[in-house]
Amino acid sequence: MYRPGVVQKKILLALLGGVALGVSSSPRQYFSTLRKLKKEWVKINPQNFNRSIKSLSKEKLISEIELPDGSFKLTLTEKGKKQARVLNIFGKSIDFKKPKKWDGKWRVVMFDIPEKDRLFRDVLRNHLKDLKFRKLQHSVFVSPYPFEKPILELVALYSAEKFVRVITAQKLDNGKYLEKMFFKKNKHSLNVGRG
Numbered sequence: 001m002y003r004p005g006v007v008q009k010k011i012l013l014a015l016l017g018g019v020a021l022g023v024s025s026s027p028r029q030y031f032s033t034l035r036k037l038k039k040e041w042v043k044i045n046p047q048n049f050n051r052s053i054k055s056l057s058k059e060k061l062i063s064e065i066e067l068p069d070g071s072f073k074l075t076l077t078e079k080g081k082k083q084a085r086v087l088n089i090f091g092k093s094i095d096f097k098k099p100k101k102w103d104g105k106w107r108v109v110m111f112d113i114p115e116k117d118r119l120f121r122d123v124l125r126n127h128l129k130d131l132k133f134r135k136l137q138h139s140v141f142v143s144p145y146p147f148e149k150p151i152l153e154l155v156a157l158y159s160a161e162k163f164v165r166v167i168t169a170q171k172l173d174n175g176k177y178l179e180k181m182f183f184k185k186n187k188h189s190l191n192v193g194r195g
Contacts, residue, residue, distance in 0.1 A: 007052040012084040108167040
């Protein structure tokens, strides 16, 4: 799966959110429209923006449609919509603030995805890594943090419910080892806030 850069992610999410990128035949106009939306767009270099548009177009994530008045607008392709939805699910979760106290539960994701669906398998693995899940076995990942919802949303987006299990467990036989692995830098995070 194509992994877009920061500017490309912003463009995909803006298009998913219904922002009209267009009204001019010039990519500069797209950039100008976005700069009016939020302060963070002001920091984006116009050349970087134009390169991002070209890359997204080359990957067939966006298409440029000519309007009757000669202007153009950008739209998401079906492939682009799926990618943008994935970004939308995980955009907030990757910046998710870890709870101050661990609730003492483990989130275990297990999957058995057929070879014909290897694209989704790669997408799932990449997002589990982004969310700092640790690999327990070949297709089993674990985390102490409550990311069940975004994982299940991703699985539903790809209609892969029959291939993936998300388990919330009270205890794992190697729990002490996992606690050391996840909390080694921050000893006080080992405080377990159970109910």
